[in-house]
């Protein structure tokens with residue numbers, strides 16, 4: 200169960216206070232704005248990425264890092280360091296969440312933006328309701344068999360099937376309220392998110408009410424359902440190799456140990472190592488899914504036996520490293 204403290208932590212993690220003068224606040228943190236690119240209703244402040252050295256081993260020369268003047272969202276297009284303005288303050292000044300809040304408040308919070316606020320701004324569109332899923336049905340047995348999934352696991356993860364297009368429907372929901380944001384449509388070697396531009400990096404695919412000892416983080420939603428089908432509890436998916444700060448905060452609030460089960464390819468391994476370097480010092484114990492001797496790129500490609508042993512053999516990075 201999620202305790203009230205966790206709920207407050209998550210709410211705090213979710214809100215996005217932005218200073219009145221974003222460029223000034225960057226300057227006070229020692230991040231110099233080198234260029235400003237003006238957009239329709241906001242500017243992007245370009246600077247050298249403060250996380251580049253830690254993430255890539257090389258300092259950023261370009262500048263690859265930009266912060267939006269209105270939303271405070273930042274992103275490095277090269278090393279993928281990204282998050283809310285408050286994350287930047289936390290990282291750059293070594294503050295805890297509350298201190299970072301206070302620091303921003305001292306520099307004039309002009310808006311506390313929540314997820315809803317941002318979504319509306321980025322995607323002016325109708326709000327989805329559960330009725331949007333009415334055209335879909337529970338996945339049929341042949342589809343379940345082809346992926347080693349159980350009907351029970353699909354029900355637990357709310358997975359549906361589009362009988363017309365023969366595609367999986369993987370709902371994407373608000374991690375606080377469960378409200379439907381959209382879904383991922385997945386066929387053979389194909390997937391698409393609906394609606395386009397859905398903020399999937401601000402949520403996780405999985406049972407948001409779950410909390411327990413050990414969680415498992417995968418890239419693909421169907422792999423999380425597969426894990427559950429094999430009796431592995433607490434499986435979540437990040438919708439890709441890049442795991443956002445928000446996603447890590449959401450998962451950290453739900454477990455004490457995290458098994459990183461990102462894909463066994465260059466992007467997955469790079470992301471895994473970064474997450475370890477970044478989150479181990481923040482008190483999250485992490486193990487790596489054990490791919491040794493298993494010729495598969497992800498959990499979905501493994502036999503039942505291999506998947507169970509990869510999970511059971513999850514290891515701390517200082518041993519059994521490949």
Ligand SMILES: [Zn+2]
Nearest residue numbers: 248251275278
């Ligand atoms: Zn960078």
